[in-house]
Amino acid sequence: LVVDDNEDAADLLTLALEQAGYLTKTAYDGPSALSSVEAFRPQIAILDIGLPGMSGYDVARALRQDARFTSLALIALTGWGTPGDKQKAMEAGFDLHLTKPVDAAGLNAALSQLEEKASAALFQQTG
Secondary structure (H helix, E strand, O other), X not given: OEEOOOHHHHHHHHHHHHHOOOOOOXXXXXXXXXXXXXXXXXXXXXXXXXXXXXXXXXHHHHHHOOHHHOOOEEEEEEOOOOHHHHHHHHHHOOOEXXXXXXXXXXXXXXXXXXXXXXXXXXXXHHO
């Protein structure tokens, strides 16, 4: 799931992810992000922080409080990149924090890291 109020940026990222083989959906505000997670059930959500309706921090907190989404990986993708911003993202429940503009290599590395983490968790559950 890609969530960004900059529709062009969200659509471009969605297209890039689809071309890389991911099944994606897009939302453009916080409340739509929550309903999209409920309907789509993604494995990873990439959230902007400065969203209308509710911030990316608020979306992350809401998702982390819902037991149905404990395995959902959250990536903050934002223009806010100070150490304090990164700490606030981690406290809200994000797994990773990326600062805009992110290049393809940085995004691919983040996605690979989360996929490895999910595989390891699944192996521990079944092994």
